[in-house]
Amino acid sequence: MAGGPASTPTWQTRALVTVEAAELLRSLHADHGPLMFHQSGGCCDGSAPMCYPDGEFIVGDRDVLLGRLEVGEGVPAIPVWISGSQFNAWKHTQLIVDVVPGRGGGFSLEAPTGKRFLTRSRVFPADVFEALPKPLTGADVEGRAELPEAYAPVEVAALDGEEVCEVVTAD
Template identity: 60%
Template sequence: MTTTRLDAAVTLPGEDFSRVALTADAVELLRKLWARHGALMFHQSGGCCDGSAPMCYPAGEFQTGAADVLLGRFDIASDDAENAGAEHQPVDFWMSREQFAYWSHTHLTVDVVQGRGSGFSLESPDGVRFLVRSTLMNWPA
């Protein structure tokens, strides 16, 4: 992969900027997880401990509803020439509405670090965990 980050497609009504991105390492890990588990999704809840890390689940395993916000949608399908024409591999990134109220002024980047994450998140057996890095939004003019 030649890019250093993958921005999510915009999903919030009235916005024209991405609120969440993946590092190249996160994309690589998600492709491995997709091969193992099929379609994927993220959910970022509020709180402490595992609730403050983005959790990766098989798509639809975590039930979302009115208490959640869809912040973005990634397509992690390989962009190299040998896989041209491959199917889309969408990964939705959800956040609890309550948490979004606190983080609405930040841009989030999902990265991968060494260490044990939650037992419920799919990357846990690999000895790595997803981590969100936040920066203040650069509001569009």
């Protein structure tokens, strides 16, 4: 897989996936084919990342491609999109797609599995942020821009020492 060993965190992309989320994505791929994520910050499911069959959600010209997730052999890289307005709010952070027990969003493919996707984040160090390439928009991809490299899953424990936002749960 691209991006180094699964246990090595990387700052080279704006989006990563955890090992646990990659496992669920492989299962969803087996049932639904190629997948995609979109994080809108919209009304129905808040800012939860929504997983769809690839192409089922129409990406807008101003949506931003955060990265591509490599989750296993035989599964095409999974693009992670975010709305342009959400990107402006989150551009200084790397989003990490993770999974936890609970009910997923009504439109997201994991909804019936008893698990739900969420995003964790960590702030890019200033020097890393400055070195990141300009992200692609929906218009860029439509214009056949070269897609970014896909990155392998990471262990959340490997990222915890790097100020990853914790998941808050009610007891």
